[in-house]
Amino acid sequence: VAFTSGSTGPAKGVAYRHHHLQAQRDALMDTYSITTEDRLVAAFGPFALYGPAMGITSMVPDMDVTSPGTLQAAALADAVAAIDATLVFASPAALTSVAATAADLTSAHHDALGGVRVLLSAGAPVHADILRRAGALMPNAEPHTPYGMTEVLPVADITLDGIEKAGDGNGVCVGHPVKGVTVQISPLDSTGAATGVLTVEPNVSGEVVVQAPHMKETYDKLWVTQHASAAPPGWHRSGDVGHFDDEGRLWIEGRMAHIVTTADEPVTPVGVEHAIESLDDVAQAAVVGVGPAGTQQVVAIVRPTDPPRRPRLAALDRADAIRSAAGVPVAAVLEVSKIPVDRRHNSKIHRGELADWAEGVLSGGRVTAP
Incomplete structure (x- = not known):
């Protein structure tokens, strides 16, 4: 039983049988041409388990594995050098x-890092810039x-070169489905619900x-959740919202739970966030909905x-620049010193938590840190 990150609610137990794990191992080895001659450094504890499963040496660098953002470049290079990863x-x-x-x-660190043939980040x-800087x-x-x-892991894969060729779009391009995986889209209706064929x-x-041989067996003791996720039978509803482009590449626009249901149309967050983050003076952005479902207002938290x-409303010039970059009507822009993220990867934004906080602040509540 593996547990989800809990970025959209309580962490869920996901039950796998041996044949699912074997299929997952095979999918990873096939996708990245992994052989028993490879050696893995995993800066994420659970991923290190794939090393023994694939019959290869694996190592976790010297870091706080509960806080991935603590990884230092030298610690990563030391781990790579220790096993010739x-x-x-x-x-x-x-x-x-690391960057x-x-x-x-x-110079010894650089020599060791020169032996790495595949860099994976998930x-x-x-962002392409992160891959570019670390890849250098x-x-x-x-x-x-x-x-x-x-x-279900993996579902799709893309290289840095593929990301750069795809260019900008509404969301993050994650590439084509890997071998053995079928991906389809259940279209959104005007309320933001996925009701389409x-x-x-x-x-x-x-x-x-998604449908794949390495898909979960069930959610552990969460029968209602399992029933809702397996519709139609034999498929897994991921909770992610996305679309295919004209080249058959999959783009992820955010989580279903984080769709902003405005009076005009559903707004997905990731593409808007990336547009805002293209501004030189914005390090990170989160887009949330405030107000009743169906008439929500878009709020940007940067x-x-x-x-x-201390948290505050953005100055007019910055707010105007953010509204111009966003491409959708933005009701308010709030500035914070830290945006809350998940504990597992330190990367997934807690948009639900931020939405509750923003609604409280904008309705005249006490201004505290989110």
């Missing part, structure tokens, strides 16, 4: 920290970002629905490059 897995938060501490690397939407430290590695979830038609946003000591 050819594969590295790290969450976006871990890679961000930020790269100045601490010695756990939350991965491993010049012989091909950066990949696999897409999946606790219930499964389709692969391009540019139709909806819930991502962590500027010059974060405030």
Whole structure:
């Protein structure tokens, strides 16, 4: 039984049988051409278990495994050198920290990192810039970002080169489904519910629905949740919202639970957040809905490059720039020093928590940190 990250509610137990785990191992080895000659450094404790499952040496670097953002570049390089690693897995938060501490690397560290052939990063939407900066430290590695979830992993995969070729779009491009995986979309209706018939038609946003040999058996003791997730039977409703583009690539726009249901149309958060983060003075952004379902207002919560000591409304010039970049009507812009994220990857934004906080602040409540 593996547990989800709990980014949209209490963590759920996900039950796997041996044949599911074997299929998952085979999918990973096939997708990344892994052989018994490879060696893995996993900056995420649970992922290190795949090493023994694949019959290869694996190691966790010297870090707080409960806080991936604590990983330092030198610690990663030391782990790579210790086992002559050819594969590295790290969450976006871990890679961000590695890139930020790269100045601490010695020539021996750089030599060790030169032996890595595949760099994997997952756990939350991965910015191309993070892959680019971390990948520069491993010049012989091909950066990949696999897409999946606790219930099905991997689902799709894309390289840094593929991300750059896809360009900008509404969400994060996660590439094509991997071998053996079928992905379809259940289109959204005007209320933001995924009620449509499964389709692969391009540019139709909806819930991502997956079928694969390495899909979970069931949710542990959560029968109602299991019934809702397995519709139609034999498929898994991921809770992610996304779409296919004209090239058959899958784009992830956020979580179903985080769709903002405005009076005009449902708004998905990730594409808007990335547009806001393209501004030079915005380090991180979160987009949430405030107000009753069906008439919600879009609120942007940003962590500027010059974060405030206390939460506050953004100055007019910054708010105007954010509204212009967002591409959707933004009712308010709030600035904070820290945006809450999940404990597992330090990367998934707790948008539900932020929405409750923003609604309290904007309705005249006490201004506290989210």
